[in-house]
Structures are given as C-alpha cells and as structure tokens.
Amino acid sequence: MLRNILCFLSLSVLLAGCEVTEQVAIETATEMVATKLKDPSSAKFSDVKFIRNSEIGETSYGYICGVVNSHNSFGGYTGGIRFLADMNYSKSGRIAVSNLELEEGSKAENFSDGITYFEHFYWNRKCVRAASVAESWAKQDAKVEVSTGMISKPVKNTVFTRSLPDVAAPEADQIKPGEVVTAYDVKDGWVRVSKDGSAPRWAMSILLNW
Numbered sequence: 001m002l003r004n005i006l007c008f009l010s011l012s013v014l015l016a017g018c019e020v021t022e023q024v025a026i027e028t029a030t031e032m033v034a035t036k037l038k039d040p041s042s043a044k045f046s047d048v049k050f051i052r053n054s055e056i057g058e059t060s061y062g063y064i065c066g067v068v069n070s071h072n073s074f075g076g077y078t079g080g081i082r083f084l085a086d087m088n089y090s091k092s093g094r095i096a097v098s099n100l101e102l103e104e105g106s107k108a109e110n111f112s113d114g115i116t117y118f119e120h121f122y123w124n125r126k127c128v129r130a131a132s133v134a135e136s137w138a139k140q141d142a143k144v145e146v147s148t149g150m151i152s153k154p155v156k157n158t159v160f161t162r163s164l165p166d167v168a169a170p171e172a173d174q175i176k177p178g179e180v181v182t183a184y185d186v187k188d189g190w191v192r193v194s195k196d197g198s199a200p201r202w203a204m205s206i207l208l209n210w
Contacts, residue, residue: 029095047067058090184200
C-alpha cells in the first residue's frame with residue numbers, strides 16, 4: 001500500500017488578456033496546488049520547476065515539482081514536503097493541474113534500500129528522470145531529423161519502448177542490440193517505432209541509432 005498522500009486534484013483556469021509565460025504558469029499552478037492543503041493561505045513554496053516532456057501546438061505538457069510548507073491542524077508549520085502534479089499550459093492562457101501527489105514526510109515508509117514509496121513511484125520517475133531526459137535533449141547539439149518511414153541502423157544498446165511518449169508511461173517492449181526499427185510517427189523527441197510493422201510503440205529518438 002502506498003503511504004504517501006495522494007490527492008486527485010484536477011483544476012484548470014483561463015487567464016485572459018495576455019500571453020502566458022512559463023513563470024506565470026508555474027505561479028498559477030502553485031496557487032492551484034495550495035487549494036488542496038489544510039491551510040492554503042499559509043503555503044510557502046520553494047524549488048518549484050516545470051519539467052516539459054512534450055509540446056503540441058502552443059500547449060506545453062509536463063510536470064510541476066517542488067517543495068511546500070504549510071500549517072497543520074494545530075496552526076504550526078509542518079516542515080517542507082515534496083509535491084508533484086501533471087501540468088499543462090498554453091500561451092493563450094489555459095493552465096491545468098491534475099494528479100497531485102504529496103510526500104508523507106518524516107513518517108514515510110521505505111523500501112529496504114531506504115528509498116520511500118513516494119520517491120520510487122512518483123518523484124524519481126516524473127521529476128528526476130524526466131528532468132534528466134529533458135536536459136539531455138537540450139544539450140544535444142545536432143539532432144537527427146527522423147521522418148515517417150525512416151529505418152534505423154542496428155541499435156547499439158537495449159531500448160525500452162512505451163505505450164505513450166512519456167518517460168513515466170509503462171514500459172511496453174524492448175528493442176535489443178542489433179535490431180532495426182521503422183519510424184511510424186514522430187513527436188517532440190519521441191518516435192513511434194516497430195521492428196516488424198505490428199503494434200508500434202514509442203521510444204526516445206536519441207536512444208536509437210539513425
């Protein structure tokens with residue numbers, strides 16, 4: 001049983017009259033997160049960042065991750081705990097936050113290696129791993145332009161495919177060293193591929209050999 005506090009937050013707002021920047025979207029999203037706390041007005045946020053994992057048109061999709069401290073039932077601050085939620089925003093002003101997860105804090109149960117359930121199932125997958133992938137994309141000087149119908153060279157290392165173009169999506173299959181794949185769709189650093197033409201799955205383009 002997961003011991004973190006799970007809040008199924010699903011809120012959206014529309015800021016009319018101005019183009020929304022990422023910073024404005026983050027500030028608005030933290031206000032939305034605060035509504036799920038015992039004392040929203042007491043919330044103090046730190047180390048908040050938006051991790052983008054895809055972009056469609058003018059809408060950016062990803063996760064908002066950070067630390068929040070707020071009053072408990074006795075009116076005192078509990079100490080900062082980590083939080084994360086799915087988030088998307090558009091330049092025209094629509095901002096949505098859903099699937100909020102809050103860390104339990106000092107009483108959180110751990111796996112045998114000391115990693116908490118919150119870290120294993122949520123933080124490390126969405127905030128740490130997704131940030132690492134985003135950074136790798138940003139640092140890549142020259143990206144191979146992959147197009148539909150393109151056939152890869154034999155892959156050098158095992159590559160895991162996923163049902164969705166998202167690092168947090170469940171792993172679906174493996175592309176093993178020496179195998180080649182065909183591209184069926186391309187989307188924001190991901191490519192939908194298949195080894196034999198059946199059931200194409202998503203993989204990060206930079207992990208394949210083009």
